[in-house]
Every structure is written in C-alpha cells, then in structure tokens.
Amino acid sequence: MDGIDHLADERNKAQFDVDAMKIVWAGSRHAFEVSDRISKLVAADPGFRKDNRPMLGRNELFKNTLRKAAYAWKRIIELHLSEEEAAKLRFYVDEPAYTDLHWGMFVPAIKGQGTEEQQQKWLPLAYKMQIIGCYGQTELGHGSNVQGLETTATFDPQTDEFVIHSPTLTSSKWWPGGLGKVSTHGVIYARLITDGRDHGVHGFIVQLRSLEDHSPLPGITVGDIGMKFGNGAYNTMDNGVLRFDHVRIPRDQMLMRVSQVTREGKYMQSDVPRQLVYGTMVYVRQTIVADASCALSRAVCIATRYSAVRRQFGSQDGGPESQVIDYKTQQNRLFPLLASAYAFRFVGEWLKWLYTDVTQRLQTNDFSTLPEAHACTAGLKSVTTTATADGIEECRKLCGGHGYLCTSGLPELFAVYVPACTYEGDNIVLLLQVARFLMKTVSQLGSGKKPVGTTSYMGQIEHLMQCRSNVQRAEDWLKPSAILEAFESRAARMSVACAQNLTKFTNPEEGFAELSADLVEAAVAHCQLIIVSKFIEKLLQDIPGKGVREQLEALCNIYALFLLHKHQGDFLSTGCITAKQASLANDQLRSLYSQVRPNAIALVDAFNYTDHFLGSILGCYDGNVYPKLYEAAWKDPLNDSVVPEGYHEYIRPLLKQNLRTARL
Numbered sequence: 028m029d030g031i032d033h034l035a036d037e038r039n040k041a042q043f044d045v046d047a048m049k050i051v052w053a054g055s056r057h058a059f060e061v062s063d064r065i066s067k068l069v070a071a072d073p074g075f076r077k078d079n080r081p082m083l084g085r086n087e088l089f090k091n092t093l094r095k096a097a098y099a100w101k102r103i104i105e106l107h108l109s110e111e112e113a114a115k116l117r118f119y120v121d122e123p124a125y126t127d128l129h130w131g132m133f134v135p136a137i138k139g140q141g142t143e144e145q146q147q148k149w150l151p152l153a154y155k156m157q158i159i160g161c162y163g164q165t166e167l168g169h170g171s172n173v174q175g176l177e178t179t180a181t182f183d184p185q186t187d188e189f190v191i192h193s194p195t196l197t198s199s200k201w202w203p204g205g206l207g208k209v210s211t212h213g214v215i216y217a218r219l220i221t222d223g224r225d226h227g228v229h230g231f232i233v234q235l236r237s238l239e240d241h242s243p244l245p246g247i248t249v250g251d252i253g254m255k256f257g258n259g260a261y262n263t264m265d266n267g268v269l270r271f272d273h274v275r276i277p278r279d280q281m282l283m284r285v286s287q288v289t290r291e292g293k294y295m296q297s298d299v300p301r302q303l304v305y306g307t308m309v310y311v312r313q314t315i316v317a318d319a320s321c322a323l324s325r326a327v328c329i330a331t332r333y334s335a336v337r338r339q340f341g342s343q344d345g346g347p348e349s350q351v352i353d354y355k356t357q358q359n360r361l362f363p364l365l366a367s368a369y370a371f372r373f374v375g376e377w378l379k380w381l382y383t384d385v386t387q388r389l390q391t392n393d394f395s396t397l398p399e400a401h402a403c404t405a406g407l408k409s410v411t412t413t414a415t416a417d418g419i420e421e422c423r424k425l426c427g428g429h430g431y432l433c434t435s436g437l438p439e440l441f442a443v444y445v446p447a448c449t450y451e452g453d454n455i456v457l458l459l460q461v462a463r464f465l466m467k468t469v470s471q472l473g474s475g476k477k478p479v480g481t482t483s484y485m486g487q488i489e490h491l492m493q494c495r496s497n498v499q500r501a502e503d504w505l506k507p508s509a510i511l512e513a514f515e516s517r518a519a520r521m522s523v524a525c526a527q528n529l530t531k532f533t534n535p536e537e538g539f540a541e542l543s544a545d546l547v548e549a550a551v552a553h554c555q556l557i558i559v560s561k562f563i564e565k566l567l568q569d570i571p572g573k574g575v576r577e578q579l580e581a582l583c584n585i586y587a588l589f590l591l592h593k594h595q596g597d598f599l600s601t602g603c604i605t606a607k608q609a610s611l612a613n614d615q616l617r618s619l620y621s622q623v624r625p626n627a628i629a630l631v632d633a634f635n636y637t638d639h640f641l642g643s644i645l646g647c648y649d650g651n652v653y654p655k656l657y658e659a660a661w662k663d664p665l666n667d668s669v670v671p672e673g674y675h676e677y678i679r680p681l682l683k684q685n686l687r688t689a690r691l
C-alpha cells in the first residue's frame with residue numbers, strides 16, 4: 028500500500044539469524060526451498076484467490092473449491108511437480124477439499140492394507156486421479172467405536188462377490204469427506220461375513236459413482252450431510268451420507284493384506300495383528316500432529332504481528348501509546364503459544380520418524396513397536412489439536428475486537444481447525460487408549476520387562492516415586508535435567524496412582540470407567556512429557572545460525588515452564604515440586620518473556636508464511652493494518668449500495684410508524 032514496512036523497527040531488534048531459523052522450522056534446506064518456492068507460486072496466482080470465501084453461499088463456495096482443485100491439478104501436471112511439491116501446493120492453496128481425503132486417506136489405505144496386486148491395480152488409477160476416493164468408516168450410529176459399525180460385507184460363494192449392505196438407518200455412512208458429491212470410489216469399512224460368521228470390520232474398495240456420468244451406481248444412495256460450523260471454513264468439503272442396498276463387488280476388492288477370503292469362502296488371517304486394519308488412522312494422526320504446528324503458528328503469527336502494531340494506553344508526554352505486545356499479560360498469553368508452535372513442530376518431526384520406523388519394521392513382520400506407535404500418535408494427536416484449537420481462539424481474543432472480523436483470518440481458521448479435536452478419533456477416546464497403554468506398562472514394571480521408547484523413564488520408577496526437585500533459584504529451572512525430572516516424576520506418579528486405584532476394583536473394566544477422568548489426566552501428563560523431552564532432544568542437535576540455539580532454548584523453557592505453571596496442581600499434589608519451586612518457575616517464565624520480546628516478530632517471520640497463506644489483514648507482513656482494514660470494509664457486499672436493499676420494505680415503514688407514534 029504505502030510500501031513502508033511498519034514492523035521494520037521490530038525486525039531490526041532481532042538477535043538471531045532469521046534465515047537460519049527458517050531452515051530449522053522447515054526441517055531442512057531442501058524442505059525450506061520447496062516450501063518457499065511453492066508458497067510464492069500459489070500466492071502469485073489469482074486462480075488461488077481465497078479472500079471472498081466467507082461471503083459465498085454453499086453452492087458457489089463448493090463449485091469454487093472444485094474449480095481450484097481442478098486448477099491445482101492442472102498446474103501440478105504442467106509444472107511436472109514431484110509428490111512432495113504437489114502436497115505443498117495443495118497445502119498452500121489452503122482450502123479443505125475432496126483431494127485431502129483422496130491423497131491423505133484413500134491412497135494410504137490402499138498402500139497400507141492392500142496386497143501387492145491390489146496396489147498395482149488401484150494405485151496408478153488413483154495417482155492419475157482417474158478415480159477419486161474417500162475413506163468411508165464412520166456411520167450415523169457409530170464413529171469412535173469402530174467395532175460397533177453395522178455395514179455388512181457378506182461373501183457370496185456362488186458369484187465370488189461380496190454383498191455390501193446397510194441394514195439399518197444408523198448403519199448409513201456419515202461424515203466421510205469427499206463422499207457427498209465427488210468420490211467415484213471409497214475404501215468402505217464393513218463387517219465381513221462368511222458362511223454366517225462375523226469376522227469383524229474390514230476394508231473394501233467400492234465403486235460408488237459411474238465414471239461416465241457421475242451418477243450413483245445401482246443400489247447406492249449418496250449425498251452431502253449439510254452445512255457445518257462457520258462461514259466458508261469446512262463447508263468447502265462435501266462430507267457425505269451413503270447407503271448400500273445389496274451392492275455387489277468382486278472378491279478381490281476386499282483389502283487383503285491383513286486377512287483374506289479364499290475363492291471357497293474360507294477366512295484366513297495372516298500372522299499380522301488385526302489392528303493393522305486401523306493403520307491408516309495411525310498414519311493420518313501422525314500428519315495431524317505436524318499440521319497442528321502449521322495451524323497454531325499461523326494464528327500466532329497473526330496475533331504477534333498485530334500485537335506489535337496495536338497501541339493502547341500508556342502515552343507519556345504526548346508520545347505514542349504502548350504496543351500491546353509489551354503488556355506482560357499479553358506476553359503471558361501469546362509467548363507460550365509461540366513456544367507451543369515450535370514444540371509441536373519438533374515433536375511432529377520426531378513422530379514422522381517413529382511412524383517411518385514402525386512401517387519399516389512392519390515390512391519385516393516386526394510388530395513390537397506398534398503399541399507404542401499407536402499410543403504416541405493417538406496421544407500426541409489429542410494433546411496438540413486440543414492446544415491448537417484453544418490457541419487459535421486465544422489468538423483471536425489477543426487481537427481484541429478486530430480479531431472477530433473475518434478479515435483477521437482467525438474466525439475461519441478456528442472453524443476449519445476445531446473439528447481436528449474430533450475427527451480421526453475423538454480426543455478423549457484417544458487419550459483413554461494412551462491410558463490403557465500406560466496402565467499396561469505400569470502393571471509390567473515388576474515383571475522384569477524393561478519399559479522402552481517413550482515409557483523408558485518408567486524404568487527408574489523407584490527414583491521417580493520419591494525424588495524431590497533440587498531447584499533453589501529461578502535460574503535452576505533452565506537446566507534440562509531439572510525440567511525433565513519434574514515432568515517425568517509427575518507423569519510416573521499420576522500413572523502409578525491410577526494403577527493403584529484400579530486395584531481397588533474387582534472388575535478392571537468397571538474401575539477403568541470409574542477412574543477415566545484421572546486416567547485422561549495421566550495420559551495428558553505423559554504426552555506433555557514426550558513433547559518437552561523431544562524439544563530438549565532437538566537442542567542436542569547441531570543448530571547452525573547466529574543466536575538460533577539461544578532462541579530455541581528460551582522457547583523450550585517457556586513451553587515447559589508454562590505447562591508447569593498451568594498444571595501446578597499436578598506437580599504440587601504429587602509432591603514433585605514445592606510451592607516455592609512453583610513460584611520460582613513463574614519468576615523464570617517472566618524473565619524468559621523479556622528475553623523473547625525483542626525477537627518475537629522475527630520468530631514468527633521464521634515461519635515464512637506469505638500474506639496469501641495467512642489470509643489476514645491483522646497479520647500482514649508490512650504491518651500496515653489500519654488502511655487495509657478500512658479499505659476492506661468498503662469492499663463488503665453490504666456496502667455496494669449506500670441505502671441497503673430492504674430499506675423500502677422494512678426500514679422506511681418502521682421509521683414512518685415511529686414518527687406517527689412520536690407525534691401522538
């Protein structure tokens with residue numbers, strides 16, 4: 028607009044090399060270069076404009092999403108983008124679409140659960156988008172309880188086919204993204220029945236729509252489930268409803284990596300655990316953790332830049348008022364979120380490594396790390412999405428009234444993000460899975476079986492049950508060993524307390540249900556320990572760039588000490604720290620905020636987000652907020668005419684009537 032960088036003074040204050048931090052954030056120089064190039068390509072292309080989204084009605088909005096998805100595909104082909112570049116392009120287009128489920132779940136489900144032959148048949152079609160797929164698991168009556176699904180797949184040995192059927196209203200598939208209006212195929216989860224026997228839930232590739240005219244195939248009733256929360260937001264997605272009326276598919280369309288049905292109708296189970304049927308969920312939960320850092324960093328970038336621009340109170344001798352970012356209360360709300368964005372980034376990187384490792388092991392029939400991979404993906408998905416959804420809303424409040432405008436980008440970001448707490452496993456249901464894993468680990472402590480991986484800290488259970496923190500001064504809280512000991516002993520003691528309480532029940536399942544609220548808290552403590560310890564481990568690596576390590580150390584300490592402050596009830600009631608030590612942690616936190624303050628703008632610049640991706644006037648790079656807000660207001664369709672439509676019908680008669688009343 029005026030070409031001036033209104034945040035230049037802030038940028039000049041930075042005490043570290045921002046370009047080096049951009050590479051740390053991206054994960055590698057290569058990842059940075061791809062991300063930088065593709066984000067600029069998307070931002071410069073008017074075909075990917077998104078600022079009008081909140082104003083569009085559902086049909087217009089959806090058609091616009093179809094146009095963008097087709098255009099994105101055209102650009103991917105024209106530019107010969109690699110798989111990595113194509114995924115980045117879809118990410119920066121920033122519009123939930125059927126393609127998320129096609130690439131994010133349909134393809135991984137076939138890869139993870141299909142045999143070699145099945146992969147060879149279906150993947151080339153999916154890669155070329157000659158078929159478009161969804162992930163059809165959830166039903167109207169059951170989502171969390173996968174074993175409760177009702178859709179049936181009954182083998183007919185006469186014709187060598189499965190008959191897919193929805194026996195009840197509640198068995199209607201309900202929610203799958205991309206199903207409502209687009210998908211030609213789906214990986215559909217149904218109860219496998221052979222010879223009258225129910226073998227539980229399995230995945231099947233089912234064609235849903237004609238590849239000629241897109242009409243539903245015989246026996247299939249399909250449509251969209253209706254408007255969802257927020258304007259624009261997730262309404263670009265066609266979440267669908269689907270019913271089957273005795274739909275026949277060939278036998279080889281059952282995904283047969285985990286178990287098979289022979290031509291004779293014999294059910295055969297490979298020696299792989301049946302939980303591999305849930306493998307796609309483990310994969311997606313892992314991507315959701317990485318995605319949490321993206322969503323939170325985006326909100327934090329907006330709130331941090333705006334907090335430096337916004338001034339309120341504090342003018343002295345007619346000078347400028349104070350920047351709201353200088354208020355300690357603002358810092359106490361904002362900087363832990365900034366630190367969390369970095370923490371989630373690094374734990375996401377680690378989780379990707381864990382997932383890759385477990386996948387490689389599975390290929391050699393080593394299933395030993397599967398329970399841990401399930402617990403980590405479930406728990407970290409839960410903890411990071413809850414914190415991110417809450418964090419985005421906090422960022423909106425940090426921007427005061429202007430945060431409530433759609434042009435701030437925050438309402439839409441929240442509305443798009445918040446279902447992450449529910450999809451891919453309700454966060455509480457997933458934490459209960461972690462709690463089961465922890466209770467099993469505690470119960471095996473006396474058996475000589477050494478806990479490994481993220482539970483290896485339980486190996487020092489005797490020490491953790493009785494140790495007392497030796498922090499004496501606020502600076503002692505900067506020692507990683509002091510932080511780790513406090514978090515490990517808190518997590519261990521909470522798990523052991525639950526395990527001890529469970530022994531008071533004769534029926535363990537009854538006990539688990541009765542104590543579930545405590546179990547969820549123990550699971551959260553364990554997951555927070557993982558995030559803190561992975562941040563600390565990141566700092567053990569070589570981190571090039573002037574001042575970068577120091578900034579990351581400050582953020583790591585803020586993340587840990589903020590959690591310690593927020594959950595001090597846990598730390599105090601378990602006797603891991605004293606009230607005095609809790610208060611010292613808080614003192615240290617305040618001084619860390621002062622350390623981060625001059626670097627705050629540079630720390631959000633390191634995310635390297637374009638103004639297009641941020642989609643926020645409050646977060647724009649140059650900080651020229653007020654003229655942009657003023658101009659945008661006039662572009663609202665309500666301002667197309669000075670006198671609104673409806674004046675003659677509804678305002679004028681009212682005013683006239685008021686006049687008459689006033690004369691009386």
Ligand SMILES: CCCCCCCC/C=C\CCCCCC(=O)SCCNC(=O)CCNC(=O)[C@H](O)C(C)(C)COP(=O)(O)OP(=O)(O)OC[C@H]1O[C@@H](n2cnc3c(N)ncnc32)[C@H](O)[C@@H]1OP(=O)(O)O
Nearest residue numbers: 127131164170171172173174302305314318401450451452
């Ligand atoms: C860069 C940008 C990337 C963007 C990325 C964003 C991606 C977003 C894309 C699209 C957005 C929308 C996608 C949303 C899609 C969906 O929501 S699909 C539907 C998801 N549904 C669920 O998640 C259902 C949740 N429920 C479950 O997972 C299970 O029912 C349950 C785990 C809660 C219970 O299962 P059940 O079979 O009844 O198990 P249990 O009896 O409790 O346990 C038996 C044993 O199995 C172990 N186990 C359970 N799950 C797994 C697993 N996934 N993997 C490995 N092991 C598992 C469990 O620990 C038990 O073990 P033990 O017997 O040893 O105790």
Ligand SMILES: Cc1cc2nc3c(=O)[nH]c(=O)nc-3n(C[C@H](O)[C@H](O)[C@H](O)COP(=O)(O)OP(=O)(O)OC[C@H]3O[C@@H](n4cnc5c(N)ncnc54)[C@H](O)[C@@H]3O)c2cc1C
Nearest residue numbers: 162163164165169170171202203204446449450451452455
């Ligand atoms: C935007 C969006 C997109 C989605 N996309 C897909 C998709 O592409 N494909 C697909 O198959 N599905 C999809 N889903 C469905 C999603 O996976 C489910 O909604 C999710 O797994 C939660 O299940 P539910 O709806 O049955 O919740 P419920 O289980 O009914 O949860 C309701 C409440 O009960 C509580 N609760 C449930 N069980 C327990 C328990 N055992 N102990 C304690 N509390 C419990 C929960 O915590 C929650 O508070 C999508 C959902 C959304 C919102």
